[in-house]
Amino acid sequence: MSTASGTTTGASKPASTRAKPANKAEATADWVDGRLGIYSLAKANLRKIFPDHWSFMLGEICLYSFIIIILTGVYLTMFFKPSMAETVYHGSYLPLNGIRMSEAYASTVDISFEIRGGLLIRQIHHWAALVFVAAMFVHMMRVFFTGAFRKPREINWLFGFLLLCLGFFDGFFGYSLPDDLLSGTGIRFMEGAILAVPIVGTYIQMFLFGGEFPGTDIIPRFFTIHVLLIPGIMLGLLVAHLILVFYHKHTQWAGPGKTEKNVVGMPLMPVYMAKAGGFFFLVFGIIAAMSAIATINPVWAYGPYRPDQVSTDAQPDWYMGFAEGLIRFMPGWEISVWGGHTLNLGVFIPLMLFPLVLVAIAVYPFIESWVTGDKREHHILDRPRNAPVRTALGAAWISLYLVLLVGGGNDLFATHLHMSINTITYMVRVGFFVVPVITFFVTKRWCLGLQRRDKDKVLHGRESGIIKRLPHGEFVEVHTPLSQTDLHTLTAHEQPQPLELPAETDENGVARKAGVVTKTRTKLSEGFYGEGNQIAKPTSEEYLEITSGHGHH
Amino acid sequence: MSHDMSENLPEAHGASHGAEVVTHDDPFADPGLPAHEPRRTDIDERAAKRAERQVSLMFVLSMLATVGFIASYAAIDADKLVYIFPLGKVSALNFALGMTLGVALFCIGAGAVHWARTLMSDHELPADRHPIEASDEVRNDVIEQFKTGAAESGFGRRKMIRNTLIGSMALVPLSGVVLLRDLGPLPEKKLLHTGWDEATQAKPIQLVNMNTDQPMKPEDIIQGSLTFAKPHGLEESDEDFQQRIAKDALMLVRIAPEDIKDAQSRDMGFEGILAYSKICTHVGCPISLYEQQTHHALCPCHQSTFDLADGARVIFGPAGHPLPQLKITTDEQGFLVATGDFDEPVGPSYWERKR
Numbered sequence: 001m002s003t004a005s006g007t008t009t010g011a012s013k014p015a016s017t018r019a020k021p022a023n024k025a026e027a028t029a030d031w032v033d034g035r036l037g038i039y040s041l042a043k044a045n046l047r048k049i050f051p052d053h054w055s056f057m058l059g060e061i062c063l064y065s066f067i068i069i070i071l072t073g074v075y076l077t078m079f080f081k082p083s084m085a086e087t088v089y090h091g092s093y094l095p096l097n098g099i100r101m102s103e104a105y106a107s108t109v110d111i112s113f114e115i116r117g118g119l120l121i122r123q124i125h126h127w128a129a130l131v132f133v134a135a136m137f138v139h140m141m142r143v144f145f146t147g148a149f150r151k152p153r154e155i156n157w158l159f160g161f162l163l164l165c166l167g168f169f170d171g172f173f174g175y176s177l178p179d180d181l182l183s184g185t186g187i188r189f190m191e192g193a194i195l196a197v198p199i200v201g202t203y204i205q206m207f208l209f210g211g212e213f214p215g216t217d218i219i220p221r222f223f224t225i226h227v228l229l230i231p232g233i234m235l236g237l238l239v240a241h242l243i244l245v246f247y248h249k250h251t252q253w254a255g256p257g258k259t260e261k262n263v264v265g266m267p268l269m270p271v272y273m274a275k276a277g278g279f280f281f282l283v284f285g286i287i288a289a290m291s292a293i294a295t296i297n298p299v300w301a302y303g304p305y306r307p308d309q310v311s312t313d314a315q316p317d318w319y320m321g322f323a324e325g326l327i328r329f330m331p332g333w334e335i336s337v338w339g340g341h342t343l344n345l346g347v348f349i350p351l352m353l354f355p356l357v358l359v360a361i362a363v364y365p366f367i368e369s370w371v372t373g374d375k376r377e378h379h380i381l382d383r384p385r386n387a388p389v390r391t392a393l394g395a396a397w398i399s400l401y402l403v404l405l406v407g408g409g410n411d412l413f414a415t416h417l418h419m420s421i422n423t424i425t426y427m428v429r430v431g432f433f434v435v436p437v438i439t440f441f442v443t444k445r446w447c448l449g450l451q452r453r454d455k456d457k458v459l460h461g462r463e464s465g466i467i468k469r470l471p472h473g474e475f476v477e478v479h480t481p482l483s484q485t486d487l488h489t490l491t492a493h494e495q496p497q498p499l500e501l502p503a504e505t506d507e508n509g510v511a512r513k514a515g516v517v518t519k520t521r522t523k524l525s526e527g528f529y530g531e532g533n534q535i536a537k538p539t540s541e542e543y544l545e546i547t548s549g550h551g552h553h
Numbered sequence: 554m555s556h557d558m559s560e561n562l563p564e565a566h567g568a569s570h571g572a573e574v575v576t577h578d579d580p581f582a583d584p585g586l587p588a589h590e591p592r593r594t595d596i597d598e599r600a601a602k603r604a605e606r607q608v609s610l611m612f613v614l615s616m617l618a619t620v621g622f623i624a625s626y627a628a629i630d631a632d633k634l635v636y637i638f639p640l641g642k643v644s645a646l647n648f649a650l651g652m653t654l655g656v657a658l659f660c661i662g663a664g665a666v667h668w669a670r671t672l673m674s675d676h677e678l679p680a681d682r683h684p685i686e687a688s689d690e691v692r693n694d695v696i697e698q699f700k701t702g703a704a705e706s707g708f709g710r711r712k713m714i715r716n717t718l719i720g721s722m723a724l725v726p727l728s729g730v731v732l733l734r735d736l737g738p739l740p741e742k743k744l745l746h747t748g749w750d751e752a753t754q755a756k757p758i759q760l761v762n763m764n765t766d767q768p769m770k771p772e773d774i775i776q777g778s779l780t781f782a783k784p785h786g787l788e789e790s791d792e793d794f795q796q797r798i799a800k801d802a803l804m805l806v807r808i809a810p811e812d813i814k815d816a817q818s819r820d821m822g823f824e825g826i827l828a829y830s831k832i833c834t835h836v837g838c839p840i841s842l843y844e845q846q847t848h849h850a851l852c853p854c855h856q857s858t859f860d861l862a863d864g865a866r867v868i869f870g871p872a873g874h875p876l877p878q879l880k881i882t883t884d885e886q887g888f889l890v891a892t893g894d895f896d897e898p899v900g901p902s903y904w905e906r907k908r
Contacts, residue, residue, distance in 0.1 A: 115631075119647045152685040185854060188838060192836025192901035195900075195902070199904050211737055211738055215796060217737075248685065256585060256586060256587055261682055264679045265678070275665070278664070278668075281659065281660075281665065282666070285654075289651060289655030289656075289659070306795070307795055307799030308783075310839045332871045334902055342902045342903065346871050346872070377684065410856065425869075485587065543581070
């Protein structure tokens with residue numbers, strides 16, 4: 001040891017090439033950089049430019065509510081007992097005194113009444129979960145309707161989609177944990193749906209529940225899935241999602257100085273650190289106030305779960321409402337197959353439609369890029385009107401979702417609107433097929449109308465509201481020409497042209513047959529961008545022709 | 554409609570952004586980034602000072618709210634209720650904690666955002682994007698490296714190693730799958746029978762009223778009411794109570810025998826008293842709503858509606874088959890009893906169920 005140290009003392013120390021740090025903070029940063037390489041990381045990101053638009057905050061709401069859910073969730077695990085062992089309640093909530101219940105339910109009631117602030121944290125947890133899923137929905141709509149899912153962001157779209165689906169399920173598992181009358185009914189529903197799976201249904205049911213329904217395993221198992229398995233996967237996806245947002249750099253709206261090759265906005269430090277960091281506190285503050293004001297999931301009022309009891313108005317949390325709609329409007333088809341086996345289509349078809357409705361969102365970017373044949377990167381956002389078919393498809397999906405939501409709440413609609421529940425259910429059955437089609441066409445026409453209006457505005461200027469009387473008595477409204485900024489912004493979008501079928505004969509005159517795939521693709525492309533599916537945007541020639549003729553009117 | 558475009562009456566507000574260079578050859582050309590427009594706080598030091606005070610005020614409010622949170626936690630009893638308009642009676646502690654926490658957090662956020670909007674630079678800056686795709690040079694280099702690595706491993710050449718590796722990798726997850734076997738028992742015939750199965754002609758089981766916990770005589774069942782029952786011997790304190798009640802729960806109705814349309818159903822009842830499974834055949838919710846005029850029973854979960862006067866036929870909703878019926882009679886003491894199990898499995902249908 002001493003000889004080894006002797007070789008370095010006295011002799012000049014191996015000099016660092018780095019300049020002497022100016023202060024303690026720099027010295028610390030140098031120390032960390034020497035181990036983690038933070039300077040290279042910060043060089044790319046500290047002054048990273050983010051464009052500004054209100055709709056870009058929606059994703060932030062998702063991120064922040066997720067963090068809030070984790071913080072409050074960890075607190076709740078300190079008190080919640082994920083056990084179905086029976087106990088008799090003797091706490092401070094008198095209506096439940098002496099009632100048999102599971103430890104899970106009893107501990108949830110205790111969190112609400114014995115632990116100071118426990119009710120608040122429980123309500124923040126639940127409210128944040130509702131906000132989380134809602135924000136993911138709206139965020140995805142923003143990404144969808146602006147075409148932000150196009151290359152290079154398709155994979156990030158899938159990450160987001162997975163987060164949405166996992167958010168659904170984690171929410172479902174979470175609100176099932178208190179083992180109250182409402183959530184137990186939800187678990188029973190799930191059990192019935194699993195039993196409807198052909199061949200393996202009963203096996204999955206027995207393995208999931210550890211025996212017959214309800215057994216004593218399902219709450220502890222859901223607990224592990226809810227607090228560990230799904231959040232773990234979600235955390236990984238979330239980090240990947242954010243890394244990709246940084247790596248791709250944010251999309252931006254068309255405008256002066258904005259191109260596909262740049263991103264215009266303000267730097268992460270200090271503006272977005274303050275704005276985004278501050279926004280976390282705004283979201284958290286609002287959710288905390290909501291939890292103070294509005295009661296959510298008062299499990300003490302529902303009572304403990306009993307398989308032979310139920311309350312009316314049994315509704316899942318809103319994001320599962322569409323699945324509830326599917327199961328409610330489906331006719332009770334049950335058929336016999338393979339010598340006396342039962343195929344419960346009335347439950348199995350909704351069970352299959354549930355993922356299909358979701359997968360439709362996931363695959364759309366790939367369908368669109370296949371139809372357009374576009375291989376380029378896109379960083380400038382589309383205004384929804386400038387992609388009429390995409391916008392109409394998105395609107396149709398939302399309308400389908402809303403129809404199913406109405407179907408899922410048919411009992412509430414019946415009691416509140418004094419309508420027959422049968423009528424509502426029949427209407428939902430028809431609406432499931434009809435409403436999305438109507439919505440599609442209405443939205444498309446609407447977009448085309450807005451495109452025409454933009455064209456008019458570019459070519460003829462903005463209506464100024466000033467009426468002028470000409471010498472010969474005619475009244476005209478004076479139109480204000482647009483600034484070049486506006487002219488550019490309104491005409492910056494691309495208008496894809498429909499693909500054409502390859503010539504029927506090749507250059508040697510040999511007949512060449514287009515396959516079904518090619519034909520479908522051409523047809524779809526025509527449907528997306530063909531005549532009547534977009535309004536040709538004004539050209540500068542048209543503009544110059546109209547504006548150059550001084551006083552020709 | 555058309556008009557002279559030189560008639561540029563009131564100058565469109567904010568239409569020109571100073572630095573715009575109007576190029577005449579292409580009116581739609583990108584005019585480039587607009588010049589920065591200073592905010593009030595950029596040019597007026599007093600406005601900037603005012604903004605600074607506003608931001609600090611928010612942070613001070615947040616501090617006060619946190620003090621309020623701690624004070625509420627210490628001072629307010631957990632079971633105290635207060636009347637707050639328009640919420641009604643709410644937990645005082647929950648309200649105080651939530652509002653103070655909300656204000657403490659919100660004010661930090663509001664202060665930070667106000668700071669960023671009024672005092673931090675709002676110059677918009679452009680940054681270049683670079684294509685996500687690597688250049689051909691990099692691409693070819695990587696592919697070359699990969700090929701070198703693959704060749705050095707001999708993976709493609711030494712087929713025996715490759716195939717046995719694939720084989721072992723394919724097999725090893727099976728251990729994990731096998732381990733799942735003990736998650737639960739096999740279904741076997743578990744779903745086929747209920748607790749009523751133990752009843753026989755010689756040893757019938759009494760029907761016990763769920764509310765009173767007493768056996769019932771036929772006269773206890775009044776026309777127009779829905780009575781819930783369980784088998785004698787099944788107690789709430791039983792370890793497997795939940796599991797058994799999920800299948801054994803009964804609902805009893807009395808319908809005038811001449812109103813019962815289904816003869817077989819009438820025969821399974823006793824003097825017009827019919828005992829049906831309470832568990833819906835759709836996805837297993839307990840049925841709890843009964844319309845005495847029409848003899849319809851409705852499941853409140855998904856609105857499957859059963860006509861109890863017609864063998865519990867499904868008349869509306871998503872259920873696929875009628876509710877199973879339990880044959881009942883009376884014992885020598887005159888109590889309602891069952892002498893056997895349901896004639897078919899109760900609850901949601903499943904693959905192995907015979908139709």
